[in-house]
Amino acid sequence: MKVGIILGDQLSYSLPTLAALDPNHDRLVMAELHAEATYVKHHKQKIALIFSAMRHFARDLEQAGWQVDYYHYGEHDFSDFASLIAGRYRDAEEIVVTHCGEYRLQQTIEQHWEPACGILVTCLDDRRFLCSPGFFQQWASGKKQLRMEFFYREMRRHTGLLMEGDEPVGGQWNYDSNNRQPYKGKTPLPPELRFKRDDIDEQVLVLVAEQFADHIGTLDRFQWGTTSAQAQQALDHFIKHRLPHFGDYQDAMVTGEDTLFHSLLSPYINLGLLDPMTVCQAAEQAYFSGEAPLNAVEGFIRQIIGWREYVRGIYWLLMPDYAKENRLGDDRPLPAYYWTGETKMHCMAECFRNTIDHAYAHHIQRLMVTGNFALLLGVLPEAICQWYLEVYADAFDWVELPNTLGMVMHADGGYLGSKPYAASGSYINRMSDYCKHCHYNVKTASEADSCPFNSLYWHFIHRHRQQFAGNHRMKMIYRNLERMDSAKVEAMLQRAETLLADPDAL
Template sequence: MKYALILGDQLSTGLSCLRELDKSTDLIVMAEVSAEARYVKHHKQKIALLFCAMRHFAKTLQNDGWQVHYHHFDAESAQHSLLDVVAALTHQHKPSNLIMTECGEYRLHHDIISNWQHRLGIPVTVLDDDRFLCSKQRFADWARDRKQLRMEFFYRDMRRSTNILMDGKQPVGGAWNFDSSNRRPYRGEPPLPALPAYSYTDDDKAVFDLVDKHFPDHPGDLSRFNWPVTRDQALTALADFVEQRLPWFGDFQDAMTQGEPFMFHSLLSTSLNCGLLNPREVCDAALAAHRAGKVPLNATEGFIRQILGWREYVRGLYWLMMPTYAANNALNNSRSLPSYYWSGETDMNCMREAFNNTFDHAYAHHIQRLMVTGNFALLAGITPGEICDWYLAVYADAYDWVELPNTLGMVMHADDGLLGSKPYAASGNYINKMSDYCKHCRYSVKTSTEHDSCPFNSLYWHFMSRHRDRFSSNPRMTMIYRSYDKMADSKKQALTQHATKLLENLDNL
């Protein structure tokens, strides 16, 4: 007898390890364990989502004729880790070997390949995860001998190899991306569509009770839980997005609006990242809508770029660069994460809005993550490891392979420009341009050095000043330093003094 361990982000019937098993003789193992739920303080909705989705998937496998051993979470259990569960079953059933599809986090992957075979006393076979459109090896081949690993060039290569949005050898529409068309602020039209509301079984509700009882100190709550936890629900989410929000996604993908956490975004990343959806079918659904004339090209391309481009790119970069990548701190940041990242209590309205979305829904869209909470952490010089752990904990779609490159590289520029050619730093003017947040804030976005000035403004120039030696020769930043050099010395001094005061009192903003 062989057996396979299926993880919480591997809820796909096409999983590579399943193809190596025999339904009549072999065993599938799934487990809810404390070690995986607690290695960071995962949002309650994230834990509930995975436990519910795992239980539904186990039933799907059983209905398909598989033998499944499912270890339910038990706070009193002596089996705290996945290895504990597997070891107990190995002792009981004496299988010939353990087969796994490779996991998505270096932490667990390293433990499996380094320790499990010795601890279990049987062979452990780890197979490629072929649910992605680019294998680890293919990405490594693409990256070999390149001086710069820019996502744009990887994305073009993926477009060619998959024939997605291609017209022969040329991109559909004559351009590789339409980013310049995707930066409109939202002014109330068209109306924002409601999300589908999902129904939950008694077993799902029992999971909610379990999470409330055993994870009381974790962030968030379950009162607004509305995530797909089954394959059918995930397909409903995909169809609803393509019909109701994708047509407007391109225009408004960078927009933010007070009290509107979802805008025209897909919210499909939780289903993609745990395996309820696969990336090709999501891209195909968007393509089909475009071909039918229902979705404009800028929206179709902008959405597909996030999946075929960014999602595949950050995974490839993660596995190419780990484990040393996680220790990068190119800007030598050392400040602690302010307390409001966990409480949400701050007078900065844009930050408060992003935190409210985060704690209410285990979600914030990419501009809130990158240009609000991330931008602030960058300007304030927060230690990369602290902000990376925060993003990993509080978002339902966060797994180390996707979260770490996005946060450490894209948000914090801690990888010295490996992922992005310039830091995503911005003053309050960007937030004011792309949102109505500033109208609801006690801080003034129009000033920089007054007691009630938007903190982003002086912190932006302080960031540019303290990192001048690193960035002034960057051709994409010369205009910034030209503007800074035109300021009067008194203005520069006032900016520095105000920003220094803010940095000394970060927890009180």
């Protein structure tokens, strides 16, 4: 008998582990483990989503004829998979598992499972992704800097998505410049999608409330689908109601509107409940059938076959050293409001509210608000990386770490992105209504009530002049700084120093 281990983010019928085993003779093992649920203090909704999705997937496997041993949280004494295998499956002829999404756990699988259990362990390549680590390594070989745009074009050719022969549909590879409109309320917002909760969901919600009470977040607004069928519903809902306007408003932010036209599909894709190629093909078909414009469809597909595959490639190419990168020498702790949400900065408070209530915030809220602020403050990259891993339902190490350390914090020296995503409050003001409701004045940078983003932005630019003055994409910024009145610059820097002395007071 062989034993297949299925991890919590491998809930897919196309999982290589399933293809390698025989349901008539082999067993599958799934387990809710304390070590995996608590190595960081994951958001309550993230734990609830994973546990409930795992239980539903195990039920579906059993109905499909598989023999599944499922270990519920709190009903066994095994802290990790090695102890579980050694305790229950010593008679197995082989342990089969698919390559996991986290370097930490993958090293444990490769280095410790077999010696600890005395059983052959076979680790299979995860073919659910569209770009293998080997393909990415070959593409990256010899390049001093990597650029997602060029990788994305390779992936378009590789997948055939939105292609006419060797050329992109519409004559352009990228329509990002069309996708930066603020939302003014004229376009009706999509209807909300709600899922009916079953006994499995309810049992998990009770469990998480009791066992993870000190973790961030609330379960009151838990709205995630927990089955492959519900994930498919979410995809259908996005294609019909959200995709047509996704491109125009994907960077927009509005007070009280937590999702706008975003897909909310990333947790399902990252868990395995949705196949990324299937998702992209559904979006592509919406364009060809006239249901969604090209700028929306291209922008959405780029997020999946571009960024998603790109950051995974970087993760497995550069780990474990990548996690230690800190090229800007940042060392400040995260302010307390990253957990409480209590701050007078309205933009930050809105993003934290969304995060705490839903284990969700869209990419601009993460990159240009909470992430941008951590960059401007000079937060220790490890601290903000751990926070993002904890608080978002779609956050797994392979996707969270490069996005945060490289794209948000520019801690890799520009390997992932050519310039830091640093911005003043003017960007937030242009893309949202947040500043209209704020305690601080977005129009000034040196007064006592000035927007903290403004003075901290110029402090960031000033203190990192040596690193960035030669960056061709930032030369205009430094020319603007040189033209400023010296007294004005000094006043902005002094205001920033005051903020840096006590960022928790903001």
